[in-house]
Amino acid sequence: MDAPVPLSVIGGFLGTGKTTLLNQLLNNRSGVRFAVLVNDFGDIVVDGDLITEHNGQSMTFANGCVCCSLGNDLLAALTQLLQRDDPPEQIIVEASGVADPRNIADFAALNAELYRDLVIVLVDAQTLRQRALDERLSDTVRRQIAAADLIIMNKCDLVDDAERRATRLWLEAQRDDIPIIETEHARVPFDFLSAVPPSDAPVEETTQHPHAINHGELFRSETLDVAGPVDIAALRRSLEALPRSILRVKGFVPIQGRDEPFFLVQVSGNEVEISPWQGRAPARAGLIVIGTPDMPDKQQLAEIFSAEG
Amino acid sequence: MNSRRPIASHVAVRDGRILGAGPLEELAGWGAYELDERFAAKVIMPGLIEGHAHSWEGSAWEDTFVGYMARTAPNGVRHAGCDSIDEVVARLMDVEAAMTDPGEALMAWGFDPIYFDGPRMNLADLDRVSTTRPVLVMHASGHIVNGNSVLLARGNITASTNVQGLMKDGNGQPTGELQGPALRQIAYKAAGKDRFLDMGKGDSLWRFAYSAQRAGVTTATDLANELPEGTVESMAALTARDDFPLRIVPAFVGMSCSAEDGVKWVTSLIPRSNEKLRFGLVKLVADGSIQGFTARLKWPGYFNGAENGLWYIDPEELPQRLAAYHKAGLQVHIHTNGDQATEVTIDSIEQVLRQSPDADARFTLQHCQMAHDAHFRRMARLGICVNLFANHLYYWGDQHYAHTMGPERAHRMDAVGTAHRLGVAYTIHSDAPVTHLGPLFTAWCAVNRVTATGRVLGKNERIGVEDALHAITLGAAFTLKLDSEIGSIETGKRADFAILDDDPLSVDHMQLKDIPVWGTVIGGEVFPCSEIDCP
Numbered sequence: 098m099d100a101p102v103p104l105s106v107i108g109g110f111l112g113t114g115k116t117t118l119l120n121q122l123l124n125n126r127s128g129v130r131f132a133v134l135v136n137d138f139g140d141i142v143v144d145g146d147l148i149t150e151h152n153g154q155s156m157t158f159a160n161g162c163v164c165c166s167l168g169n170d171l172l173a174a175l176t177q178l179l180q181r182d183d184p185p186e187q188i189i190v191e192a193s194g195v196a197d198p199r200n201i202a203d204f205a206a207l208n209a210e211l212y213r214d215l216v217i218v219l220v221d222a223q224t225l226r227q228r229a230l231d232e233r234l235s236d237t238v239r240r241q242i243a244a245a246d247l248i249i250m251n252k253c254d255l256v257d258d259a260e261r262r263a264t265r266l267w268l269e270a271q272r273d274d275i276p277i278i279e280t281e282h283a284r285v286p287f288d289f290l291s292a293v294p295p296s297d298a299p300v301e302e303t304t305q306h307p308h309a310i311n312h313g314e315l316f317r318s319e320t321l322d323v324a325g326p327v328d329i330a331a332l333r334r335s336l337e338a339l340p341r342s343i344l345r346v347k348g349f350v351p352i353q354g355r356d357e358p359f360f361l362v363q364v365s366g367n368e369v370e371i372s373p374w375q376g377r378a379p380a381r382a383g384l385i386v387i388g389t390p391d392m393p394d395k396q397q398l399a400e401i402f403s404a405e406g
Numbered sequence: 407m408n409s410r411r412p413i414a415s416h417v418a419v420r421d422g423r424i425l426g427a428g429p430l431e432e433l434a435g436w437g438a439y440e441l442d443e444r445f446a447a448k449v450i451m452p453g454l455i456e457g458h459a460h461s462w463e464g465s466a467w468e469d470t471f472v473g474y475m476a477r478t479a480p481n482g483v484r485h486a487g488c489d490s491i492d493e494v495v496a497r498l499m500d501v502e503a504a505m506t507d508p509g510e511a512l513m514a515w516g517f518d519p520i521y522f523d524g525p526r527m528n529l530a531d532l533d534r535v536s537t538t539r540p541v542l543v544m545h546a547s548g549h550i551v552n553g554n555s556v557l558l559a560r561g562n563i564t565a566s567t568n569v570q571g572l573m574k575d576g577n578g579q580p581t582g583e584l585q586g587p588a589l590r591q592i593a594y595k596a597a598g599k600d601r602f603l604d605m606g607k608g609d610s611l612w613r614f615a616y617s618a619q620r621a622g623v624t625t626a627t628d629l630a631n632e633l634p635e636g637t638v639e640s641m642a643a644l645t646a647r648d649d650f651p652l653r654i655v656p657a658f659v660g661m662s663c664s665a666e667d668g669v670k671w672v673t674s675l676i677p678r679s680n681e682k683l684r685f686g687l688v689k690l691v692a693d694g695s696i697q698g699f700t701a702r703l704k705w706p707g708y709f710n711g712a713e714n715g716l717w718y719i720d721p722e723e724l725p726q727r728l729a730a731y732h733k734a735g736l737q738v739h740i741h742t743n744g745d746q747a748t749e750v751t752i753d754s755i756e757q758v759l760r761q762s763p764d765a766d767a768r769f770t771l772q773h774c775q776m777a778h779d780a781h782f783r784r785m786a787r788l789g790i791c792v793n794l795f796a797n798h799l800y801y802w803g804d805q806h807y808a809h810t811m812g813p814e815r816a817h818r819m820d821a822v823g824t825a826h827r828l829g830v831a832y833t834i835h836s837d838a839p840v841t842h843l844g845p846l847f848t849a850w851c852a853v854n855r856v857t858a859t860g861r862v863l864g865k866n867e868r869i870g871v872e873d874a875l876h877a878i879t880l881g882a883a884f885t886l887k888l889d890s891e892i893g894s895i896e897t898g899k900r901a902d903f904a905i906l907d908d909d910p911l912s913v914d915h916m917q918l919k920d921i922p923v924w925g926t927v928i929g930g931e932v933f934p935c936s937e938i939d940c941p
């Protein structure tokens with residue numbers, strides 16, 4: 098069986114920037130084949146020459162990505178995707194503003210061919226607190242935030258500093274256990290949203306990739322080499338104890354006492370996943386660590402992992 | 407139900423339509439006639455109209471009924487209610503014993519544990535039914551299912567499965583109760599059947615039609631159907647047959663596609679309508695159900711303190727969706743159970759009507775169970791119709807009194823009297839198969855407002871028998887914009903009749919629901935219940 102395909106959910110109310118974010122993924126030039134499931138294609142914008150096929154139900158792009166309409170049967174839509182000749186490397190499902198995104202993530206948790214990646218919730222820095230005061234919406238807003246593994250606080254360019262800080266504090270009061278990242282125009286580093294480690298390139302080259310992290314002011318990433326096979330329990334302990342400033346870790350490592358050459362390592366939100374890798378062999382072992390600017394530096398990270406290992 | 411001539415001795419029919427109703431001498435003026443005296447000892451009413459039912463009523467009966475209230479199947483067999491988990495299990499064991507294919511799943515529907523105190527249904531209960539074939543019991547809410555061990559094993563659902571809706575016992579083992587859309591779909595897949603996809607297929611449409619016929623219904627909505635091509639084809643083919651005993655008004659449910667695509671699809675369906683099939687209606691769903699605690703309530707919320715329910719549409723998006731369909735000239739019915747959902751929907755309609763004024767859009771609020779006087783006043787002024795869920799009073803009135811709404815709001819629920827008094831165009835419904843299809847029963851509920859245990863909820867909200875009969879005929883036709891064609895017995899309308907063995911205006915109020923239905927007439931074609939041949 099092939100390695101399970103990661104499935105992430107993007108939730109958030111109308112106007113929080115979900116479509117902008119999805120457009121970025123679909124237009125990525127990093128070679129990751131995303132499948133994006135949306136309710137409404139209407140706002141999906143793709144460079145014309147990038148679309149290779151468009152029927153009523155799906156659009157296929159030259160970069161290997163595909164965008165499909167969700168319809169009312171997610172199970173069937175996912176089955177169809179997984180049965181394609183070129184199945185996607187990562188699936189992203191858009192959830193409506195009032196849906197509980199966990200209900201969608203459950204489909205991944207119940208399917209051996211998928212694994213549940215992030216539940217990402219976008220909030221609009223301009224309107225979040227207003228919505229949270231609206232009697233009709235306040236509990237829905239809170240439930241959505243409770244469901245998130247990661248919150249993207251978008252449109253930070255449209256509020257002043259005091260407002261931005263107040264909104265962030267309000268969010269932190271709801272969730273002090275998950276990353277909250279601040280963005281404008283839904284710009285989030287591609288490496289961060291992609292759960293797929295680049296398996297055909299040496300890990301260390303990733304940061305030089307043209308679409309790798311370039312929002313120096315908001316995010317930082319480090320790559321760590323892994324020397325030899327590591328102890329799985331120790332690795333898990335290190336990953337579970339990472340500071341909140343670290344938003345995501347992904348990569349490949351050899352594990353002591355196991356025959357498989359590499360294990361896939363994923364940390365997203367509160368989830369730590371270490372599983373045997375059956376896909377194409379990566380060039381070398383290593384981890385990419387992505388976080389906010391105040392995350393530990395390379396030296397400190399190396400210590401975190403070696404101290405426990 | 408013709409207001410100028412509410413009672414007549416004869417009705418003249420030609421080419422499927424009504425020439426007139428009145429004394430024979432008057433009608434003879436139309437020319438040579440053949441006198442049909444089959445119904446001389448019967449009462450002919452306008453064909454009854456069910457403004458909120460689902461073709462799921464037909465597909466549901468392919469499975470074993472395990473509901474709390476007794477029900478008659480489309481084939482006329484009366485099924486007693488199950489008033490305990492043990493009775494559900496006993497019934498399923500009987501059905502299991504008669505099954506021949508050892509691999510086939512045993513499916514049941516209508517299970518309603520809100521009536522039961524004590525422990526929830528668990529794996530051990532359903533393992534008593536079978537340890538070799540999957541057993542799946544769907545709850546009345548439609549959102550929860552119970553399975554046996556075989557079903558869970560086939561669905562690969564184990565103690566280590568980590569999803570919110572998987573109920574586990576104190577030892578971390580699954581109890582067999584599966585909540586939420588993902589687990590429900592996995593369960594159906596594990597059983598090898600998907601009843602939701604069966605809706606609108608041929609056999610289920612026949613069953614739906616027979617259920618309607620037994621209730622004296624000649625026109626029913628199928629009020630929430632995705633209307634995929636296959637369903638449209640089978641609906642069009644069946645309703646074109648002379649022997650198909652029902653006019654169907656399907657409502658396209660515009661929830662899982664963009665309004666733009668919805669407008670395009672529904673508009674393309676309209677020319678495929680026929681005399682017994684009318685496309686063009688659109689349904690949106692604002693919130694969930696009250697007894698499922700998923701309806702959106704205004705302050706102070708649920709009586710038992712349950713947290714507020716769920717929006718099925720973003721309240722900020724509702725006006726946009728309504729506007730898209732409205733501007734395309736399509737009529738929209740909106741499911742609003744809780745009072746907050748009702749209020750948000752009225753606000754949205756008001757906004758849409760300001761942009762695109764239309765004095766006769768007939769937006770219709772479906773269920774609208776908790777609306778209060780101020781809501782009805784606004785509805786009257788905005789020209790919004792309502793279809794109240796009168797059957798709820800009997801089926802779950804006691805639960806609303808004790809758990810969901812509390813006494814005061816339970817008394818005002820499904821406020822038919824207020825709608826009548828304040829001049830809101832109204833009808834009443836069953837939401838079959840949620841409750842049983844039977845407009846005379848629904849009328850009985852509106853007239854008597856009696857719960858299953860005999861408590862009267864909202865004496866002042868009761869309406870008279872004549873008004874209730876109007877609600878289940880012309881009242882319903884009005885909410886469908888079909889009142890010029892059906893709903894009364896008068897010149898020019900379709901010859902659709904319910905043939906009753908007794909007169910609803912002369913029997914005792916409490917007997918209204920018990921009047922036997924002899925059959926129906928649709929477009930002049932006679933359909934006796936005694937001739938129904940249904941598996």
Ligand SMILES: [Zn+2]
Nearest residue numbers: 458460629837
């Ligand atoms: Zn319904």
